[in-house]
Amino acid sequence: MKFIALILLLVTLTSFHVEKTDVYICGPRGAKKYHYNENCRGLSACKHDILKTSLSQAQNYGLTLCGWED
Numbered sequence: 001m002k003f004i005a006l007i008l009l010l011v012t013l014t015s016f017h018v019e020k021t022d023v024y025i026c027g028p029r030g031a032k033k034y035h036y037n038e039n040c041r042g043l044s045a046c047k048h049d050i051l052k053t054s055l056s057q058a059q060n061y062g063l064t065l066c067g068w069e070d
Contacts, residue, residue, distance in 0.1 A: 021055040025063065033066040034058040042066035 023034040027048025034055070035043055043050055043066075 022052050023055050023058050024050050024052055025058060025061075026050060031061070031063055034063045035066045036069055040066055040068055042068045 021036075023036055024038045024040070024043065025031040025034050026043055026046035028051065033042060034053075038050060038052075
């Protein structure tokens with residue numbers, strides 16, 4: 001019985017997915033792309049602060065992945 005409970009617990013824990021991917025964007029406004037790497041070549045011309053945000057939030061803003069990283 002303990003073995004079955006352990007298997008059920010393991011299946012439950014491994015099927016639970018939480019997105020924790022952070023991405024970087026240039027400035028608070030006007031960004032068009034997001035970047036996985038804070039030192040991405042696509043951020044080199046950024047004249048604003050480089051901000052860290054979640055991938056889902058960046059996608060909700062309508063941003064797409066930088067061409068240097070796809």
